[in-house]
Amino acid sequence: MARQRSSSVDSNASSSEATDETPLLAPDSDETTAPTPQPVSWASIPRKGQLAAIVFARLAEPLSERSLTSYIFYQLKWFDPTLDASEIAKRAGYMTAVFAAAQCCTSMWWGRAADHPRLGRKRVLLLGLMGSAISALGMGFSTSFHMALCFRFLAGALNGNVGVLRTMVSEIVADKRYRPRAFLLLPMCFNIGVIIGPLISGFLADPFHSISPEEAHGSGLKPASGLQWLVDFPYALPNLFFATVLGSAALMVILGLDETHPQRKHLPDRGRRLGKLLLRRCLGRFRRKGYPDDTSGYAIIPSSDIEVPTVGTEEHASTSPPPEERTETGFRAIVTQNVILIMLQRFLQSLHISAFNSIFFTLLPTPRSDNTQSSLPFRFTGGLGLSSQKVGFANTTIGMVGIPLQLLVYPRLIGRLGAKKSYLIFLPLSILAYCATPYLVLLPDNIGIIWTCLSAVLIVQVLSRTFVNPATVLLVNDCAPSPKLLGTIHGLASSISSAARILGPTVGGTTLGWGLSHNFVGLPLWLLGILAVINWVVLLNIGRITRWLSI
Template sequence: MRRPSSPGPHKSTASVEATPLLAPQSEGLASYTSLRDQPKPKPVTWASLPKKGQLAVIVLARLAEPLSERSLTSYLFYQLKWFNPDLPASEIAKQYGLLTATFAAAQCITSMWWGFAADSPLLGRKRVLLIGLFGSAISALGMGFSRSLSLAFFFRFLVGALNGNIVVLRTMVSEVVVERRFQSRAFLLLPMCFNVGVIIGPLLSGFLADPIHSMSNIFGPGSFVGGADGVQWMAKFPYALPNIASAIFLVMSAMLIILGLDETHPELRHQPDPGRQLGRAIVRLFKGSSEPDVAYEAIPRDDPATPRDSHLIGDEEDARAAEPEAKPSTPFRAIFTLNVCLSLFQRFLLAMHVSAFSTIFFTLLPTPKEDSRSFDLPFRFSGGLGLSSKSIGLANTTIGMIGIPLQVLLYPLLSGRLGARKSYLVFLPLSIVAYCLLPYLVLLPADNTALVWTSLSAVLVLLVTSRTFVTPATMMLVNDCAPSPTLLGTVHGLSSSIASSARIMGPTVGGAMLGWGLGHNFVALPLWILSIVAVANWAVLLWIKDLDMDE
């Protein structure tokens, strides 16, 4: 077919002939020059993060929970022993695991529903956060004043059921920090708070637990505060004081959210917030400023102080045209895209092998060493490291102490260059190496303390370095897979429920495998199985859509 020689409808022949030949080139040169002269975006730093005040409130809200939860690790064993002094240590260890599983099971059941509630305009993000913090405070008080195992189970289930805050906080971070180039650092703030809680929580609760004996010169018999008989309620409830401290911190965080955090729900963010108005008034009072709070509100159409003639017809049409149209809500079935399913699956696998490793790791540390004469190296051996409780606490603190410098210094340098998925792909194998090396630590001589701690620290560096990059990346992958902003909280809630189910299965299966390995001279087997699960976790990442590459 012969191509027509006549010009298209948008440009006549005369206009084509009248156009200078060099016009396109000069226009392209001008465009290139204007692009070249534009200033390059400044590098992302911690100081350049937008909305630092809102992020600070979110950080404090997140810090309240690990402070409360991790404080249990210092005294829960002794509290369970106090419930029934006749129980052997093996039975107390089972109760400890069941209490942990109860918390995870409650979160598994309710996390998705809290995500629904946060996405609903009836509650929104802020109200769900407040329910979680006040619920955690009530549960902490109940746990501290419990005198039986059944009450302890009830309050552990209650705190898991009422607390969907991590779901909402992840959603709010993505809504407060909209620009993606800032999100890698913003999402890192949440695991950083967890590491701070890992360090501070156990130390604080260990100092406050059983104060009649741990601080006898202050609260015990004959002390200034306790008098002749000591503080009676502390003697009756020896583990109430650390829980009271946790409850106070949780309530303070809730008040800070009421006064200082903006609602980020798309349908509620522009509505009046009495709590924020009061917070701004308090700030003005302390600053000594009498200027009114600047807030823009819609002028009522029937305002008598506004003459109708003052509005031109054209202005009204422009205003109506500028108003955003109400978008229909996205149905729940739209959530199950391939990318969402893969992102949730990687979240499940990660939570599975991480939680199982934690159970195996903190069980191997105190397990006594076995006689090496029964070993059949390099695969058949058994036993643990034989560390004391103080050394186990030091190992727990070491994890937090390694993590914070990595998160502050190393992560910002590499995460922006690699992106979320590539960071995940590059650093997850470090966890696999740590899983494979850990069982061989039981072969080290117990009397060579320097060698044991050097080797243990090396494994922990590999593990913590991996999680420093993987944890924020998995949050961002889940956040990016949401098919609609109206389903963002629901996706995070579903992700949290799936991760909670993995945290039920991981410690249960990991503990059972470790028990079998210890009994059959094959202690490395459960850790090698975890390595296989982690490799599957890595393979799933290859199929997940990479938003950084798309952009």
């Protein structure tokens, strides 16, 4: 009896201790007894249907934007046949700058609009996709340089979708273990667009002059056969194709993407209901017995972990935030020390990467120099003298190297090192690439040696960029003072990145021109190395963000 009493007392004591240690707001029992989380992999990423809609929306834009690189020179020449090559190159630079300038001015305001409960993420995303489609059509049917310039400005002004898509990814994938892979999908889409977009547009642009008269006669491509508009507007066909892709992405967003704004995600969505109705009919499940009518949380591509809002939650959904939450969403809320430091590193990172791209692809076709008046190791000049086809191959190499690194290498190392630590480790590789690139012009005129060293420099720079770019997005995402400011934060980061992409190529090109004429071609690239060092130092001062340390 004594032993039974003592064991009873012990059990009561242990149960009381367990009760005292249990917090008042303890998680549900099914969460506490949940099995060990499965290993993080591409197959285990949750809500794949929602991410598929986001990937399609992201892929449609770089396909359209990067397609210009294959025909913009010839379209500008078609606008005014009297222009020489130097003037065409200058106007092509204006076309790039006006897009980035418009994006710089509007990205943050698109982010603010996406944070507003009356609009939300999905509507702003749709406006951006449709605006890009209209801009593509205008670009294809332009008949003058100024007309095309206006449509490029319109494309940049309506293109705030990158920040909105990043915001939606962070809200769709709530588990931080999966965020590095989820955020990696967006830059991966950009790399795919860089490779595919110019290839498609190069095939479709000016079809009557890109094929021989015999091929045109055999294929029936004659103006008299109802295709006179392809003669009047030779660059309309690729833009029509990409406008169709953008319109299809908008339709995918309407039918298959859930709203993620905290105050709108439980409201009725007619587009989603129509999408689920079409899905059930296509799968032959519309008349299945016992199928609930309120299953409005499934994506077009089914995902088992999507929560389904009920009618009650729609009726009681909050449409206006409490007074204390309104103060958190003011513009002053984002002016904090951490946000300023993060935006500074974002600016520096975009500045030296965009400047390197401009300088590097200008240096490749620049004629070689005998460097008879060189004074090593710093005073020398000249370029690599590569043809346009080889320059294009170097551009494709960047995308071909970046995609395998993003798919295979990045997810494994990011899981072991963490996002911030990998950023700190791999950013110095960019410094190494910047310092080594000028010495490529001193290589002997041997195609094997040149391409071996050139590929090595490209691999080092792409490896650094593969780890730095997604980590920068994660850092921007985690610095938001409130979840309701995610759109504003990502929009601000996009505006700052666009400003850097205006300044970097402009200053970099000017400095490279001075270096070529003053026997000091390495100066702009070595200055980029200094900028990257400053970027690395700024990153060290962001160690107080405790959430980053837990990624």
